[in-house]
Amino acid sequence: MESLHARYPFFESAREAVDDAAVDLGELVARGDAPAVDRAVERVTAALTEGDVGAPRRRTRTELLSYPVARVLVSLVDEPAVTRTYAQAEAATAVERIRADVTEHADLSYGSGGEVSLSGLLSEFGLDDAVEPVPGEDAYRVGVTAYLRLSSNLDGDAWRLNRRELADGEVPVERDELLVLLRQAIEDRVADGLPLSVPDAIADALTDAVGRVEEVLADIDVAVDIDRVVPELFPPCMHALLERARDDEELPAHSWFSLCSFCAAIGMDAEDVLELLDVAEGEDPVLAQRVRYGLERVAGERGVEYPLPSCETMDAYGDCVNKDDLCADVQHPLSYYEARVESAGD
Ligand code: SF4
Structure with a gap:
């Protein structure tokens, strides 16, 4: 050798x-x-x-x-x-x-x-x-x-x-x-x-x-291959984070990156995220900048720099809220979304 x-x-x-x-x-x-x-x-x-x-x-x-x-x-x-x-x-x-x-x-x-x-x-x-x-x-x-x-x-x-x-x-x-x-x-x-x-x-x-x-995989989004953005099928934790962001709350960094990581993992770009936050083009340049930075940060240059945490970690952050029946069967917010998208497509 x-x-x-x-x-x-x-x-x-x-x-x-x-x-x-x-x-x-x-x-x-x-x-x-x-x-x-x-x-x-x-x-x-x-x-x-x-x-x-x-x-x-x-x-x-x-x-x-x-x-x-x-x-x-x-x-x-x-x-x-x-x-x-x-x-x-x-x-x-x-x-x-x-x-x-x-x-x-x-x-x-x-x-x-x-x-x-x-x-x-x-x-x-x-x-x-x-x-x-x-x-x-x-x-x-x-x-x-x-x-x-x-x-x-x-x-x-x-x-x-x-x-x-x-x-x-x-x-x-x-x-x-x-x-x-x-x-x-x-x-x-x-x-x-x-x-x-x-x-x-x-x-x-x-x-x-x-x-x-x-x-390690449980904390990463690579296992999920979803190319549809259907906000009504998002997991409760992401709905809650979006709601807080829409209410102008400055989310803690870990929560903000979790939200950005989820959005990036399902193929959303900065414009999509701003639309989801009900922000019209040019209306809030500071938030637009924050969104762009968040998406760049989570993607990293050579891989996933801030992978979306598993449900267990989300829970530890206090971001696992409003759980529903499906939550009992998943270990990752992306698995939740994948399951909902799949069953909605049936
Ligand atoms: S169990 Fe998972 S998918 Fe459901 S709300 Fe908590 S973190 Fe989100």
Whole structure:
């Protein structure tokens, strides 16, 4: 096991290194290999809360083995949004490392010089024939098939093919854009095969670890995929916070961020929130600014900075009020909303 494998555990050579070391995942978790399992929990929880996979452990073995264990954990949690968020975080971390590690001339070895080359990375993902550097420029030409495969899920019109100067079946990209395409290739590889089918013995041995992930998950909105805004279906706690805000009460920071986090999680922007607060455009610039700041704060730059608290935490804040029958069945305000939206759509 080399440092390269710990730093890029999704590489084919890293998987082979684990195979060569004859590490039996079942034995590893069954004997409670605490460092690797702990690090695996951290990989997944940091993905959910920070958008990356946390700080690496010093020991190569711990760091490398935590990756397959993390994939098992994600499989046991078995929420598509968690799988997607985890794969995105692994890819985001990898690209940061690539930025730091890549040199122009090294091959894909990670020796004493710590050098990883761009050509080696392209080869790792089968892209070496699809990507050509543009001589004399910090730019590349990407074969259109590879480009479409890797850009199809990327946000922004700039990625649309009709915005590119396609020539001879190749699409021009800048170096940073090539890294974004590589990030997508990494994300696809991490997500490939998930969720895994996990033998019962391994699932049993990881019960505590899965519980630790689910605890964090209960405070985060990633498990919910709602794209409808129906204020009358909001949970009682959010109705109450909205009412207080409409009455010009300055909510405590935790309550305000909970409200903003809920609104952001269901896809509302600042204009939507102001409308919900019965504030016409330009009528209250101070509140408009507060709303914008709240929404930016909860989103953060690299993930969920202020996740919407679970019902338990809302209760501890004193914000769980006017509970109704459905409240007895949910642990999170977003789960409440999701259930109401689903049953209203029936
Ligand atoms: S139980 Fe949950 S959803 Fe219901 S009011 Fe309390 S915090 Fe909101």
